[in-house]
Amino acid sequence: MTQKILGIIxxxxxxxxxxxxxxxxxxxxxxxxxxxxxxLVVVERNQLPTVHLQVLLRAGSSVDTANQLGLAxxxxxxLLQGTATQDxxxxxxxxxxVGGSLTSGADLDFTSIHLAVLKKDLxxxxxxxxxxxxxxxxxxxxxxxxxxxxxxxxxRMEEEPRQIAQLAFAKSLFRDHPYAHPVEGSVATLDQxxxxxxxxxxxxYYRPNNALVTIVGQISLEEATGFLEKGxxxxxxxxxxxxxxxxxxxxARPEVVKIDRSSSQANILWxxxxxxxxxxxxxxxxxxxxxxGGGGFVSRLMDQIRDNLGLTYxxxxxxxxxxxxxxxxxxxxxxxxxxxxxxxxxxxELNKLLEKGVTATELAEAKAYLTGSFPLRMDxxxxxxxxxxxxxxxxxxxxxxxxxxxxINQVTEEEIVRVARKYLQPDRFLLVVVGDQKEIQLKDSF
Numbered sequence: 001m002t003q004k005i006l007g008i009i010x011x012x013x014x015x016x017x018x019x020x021x022x023x024x025x026x027x028x029x030x031x032x033x034x035x036x037x038x039x040l041v042v043v044e045r046n047q048l049p050t051v052h053l054q055v056l057l058r059a060g061s062s063v064d065t066a067n068q069l070g071l072a073x074x075x076x077x078x079l080l081q082g083t084a085t086q087d088x089x090x091x092x093x094x095x096x097x098v099g100g101s102l103t104s105g106a107d108l109d110f111t112s113i114h115l116a117v118l119k120k121d122l123x124x125x126x127x128x129x130x131x132x133x134x135x136x137x138x139x140x141x142x143x144x145x146x147x148x149x150x151x152x153x154x155x156r157m158e159e160e161p162r163q164i165a166q167l168a169f170a171k172s173l174f175r176d177h178p179y180a181h182p183v184e185g186s187v188a189t190l191d192q193x194x195x196x197x198x199x200x201x202x203x204x205y206y207r208p209n210n211a212l213v214t215i216v217g218q219i220s221l222e223e224a225t226g227f228l229e230k231g232x233x234x235x236x237x238x239x240x241x242x243x244x245x246x247x248x249x250x251x252a253r254p255e256v257v258k259i260d261r262s263s264s265q266a267n268i269l270w271x272x273x274x275x276x277x278x279x280x281x282x283x284x285x286x287x288x289x290x291x292x293g294g295g296g297f298v299s300r301l302m303d304q305i306r307d308n309l310g311l312t313y314x315x316x317x318x319x320x321x322x323x324x325x326x327x328x329x330x331x332x333x334x335x336x337x338x339x340x341x342x343x344x345x346x347x348x349e350l351n352k353l354l355e356k357g358v359t360a361t362e363l364a365e366a367k368a369y370l371t372g373s374f375p376l377r378m379d380x381x382x383x384x385x386x387x388x389x390x391x392x393x394x395x396x397x398x399x400x401x402x403x404x405x406x407x408i409n410q411v412t413e414e415e416i417v418r419v420a421r422k423y424l425q426p427d428r429f430l431l432v433v434v435g436d437q438k439e440i441q442l443k444d445s446f
Contacts, residue, residue, distance in 0.1 A: 070185020266435030293317025
């Protein structure tokens, strides 16, 4: 019995234990809507005396306008920097004194606030959560300090080859779409942001009818509703007007971006537009991608380009599916002199998949891993609250944990070929290469 097959058997055995514990031990997802329009989703778990709560606001960096990039993230990170009655130090000391945590930040699609406390300390946690959501101060000194911090973060990103490649890839792939920019924005736009901009953004998007709350832990839906009605019942709803955002298009033909850096290694990103999270082909693509490059050491790209040819220590592919179509990326590092060969091998593997599809063994192994590892995304309250938030935000349905293995297991070899030919685009790719271009001597075509 090979080590690979043994690993799959062990994973399946573990998954059965976890699945029975997570899905069938009273794991009931319950939902409610508060009087002010706030959506609440709860899973009651009584094994541990803890509560994890996450607030998601439909106000990620995708609503930033071109001249105010970074505004959503700046607003989110300033929430914990002081309210009308307490400063950042007091907020931090109060939550840490009970061993809890309270964090906030923005993503491309949303802003999130995460609270974790023992059940007995939930009143304190809810008091702090309500205060930062209803009465943030956005004091001028804190705004200036946070902008300086964001600019320093951006400058660090611009010095790291892997980040340079990722920034260039997003900019070229998404073009005029908000996904083209990091959530931190840009140095130029950050310098233009003011306290008034932040207050206006907060008033426009931080509304209960633009938010959802997910809670996992030692609490019922009725208890959770009571806590939220008490703490956030006065949070007032208002019309939400988001700027129109067109669907990203990506390059119409192969496009190559060369960035010269003094390095013995080339950082390579190859890819194109992918799908949004609501695409019904997402699950078939997940299985296909596992076989191609998402399965680590059992994937085709790793087997051929790392193990057989020795061109890299690691190569991976993945779909980043968001509210709008995200990216399909293949990433690796290789010696400068091996860049052309590595890119050519990527295209060979893609064309092989398009022409011949996958084997029954590959399909079975991918299904076993994806269904077997899925319970590990729910085995803690912290993980479960994030999964619940994604389920509700992307409209996956409250029965998603039960549906997921069924959706994966119904994928066929024919479906793999269909989605590969529909979504893989070897004739419309974007290639970004960061490294010593004199040594690389990158070809104009592959």
